[in-house]
Amino acid sequence: MREPGASPALPAGPDEVLVPPADTASPIERAIRQGVAAERRNADLETRTRELRYREALDQRLLRLLIGLSVFGVSVLWLVADVSLTLAQGLGTLFGRPFRLDPTIIIAFLTTSTATVIGLFLVFLRWLYPSGPEKE
Template sequence: MPTPPTDNQAAIERAIQQGLETERRSPAANADLERLTRQLRYREAVDQRWLRLGVGAIVFVLSAGWLAADVTLTLAAGWGELGGRPFRLDSSVLVAFLTTSTATVIGLFLVFLRWLYPQTNPPEERQPESERR
């Protein structure tokens, strides 16, 4: 005659049943995890696209304003007046301002473009400069 199950045996059997149920569900859980991972990657890509679009618009407006100021300053120096008032700058000041502002705008665009289009290959795969020639 079989002995009635004790509390310890019942607890062990329940743990085994729960473990079996968990193993049966794990492929579905892996599929859910992969689906959630794909969703998160997609959301990240969309968010990054909007961020880059916004930053690109800001960089463009900033650069356009800066270059408009350069043109205005150059024309004002050439005509000798700005807003109806006499305007005069030494040529070395004008050259220094135009040179530094142009370099700043070009540098701003280069930094933005490096961020917008990052290099995807890791440093180990890049050829050293001595091997490029």
């Protein structure tokens, strides 16, 4: 007959190990139990780390997609404004009203806006495709 609180004769589940009561366990048995518990914690930690890295990769992919679309949209609008301004200057009219700007203003606007659009794309592309290994 078993005493109350004594360990069962057979393990209850596949993960349960038959161990003697804590007060009669030898130091070696306690060290083994602590080692097994530490290995389980490490395995759980590795699993959680993999899950978090996967989730981070998905979030980063979505973020890059959204920022890429935003950069593309801003660039398209900026270039449409450049073309519209250039056409308005060439035709001499903007929305049915006479339109004239000094040539230096047009040159400055087109130069800076082109440089800005190219710079915006370069910054985004360097972030999207880093040249070196990413820091962990």
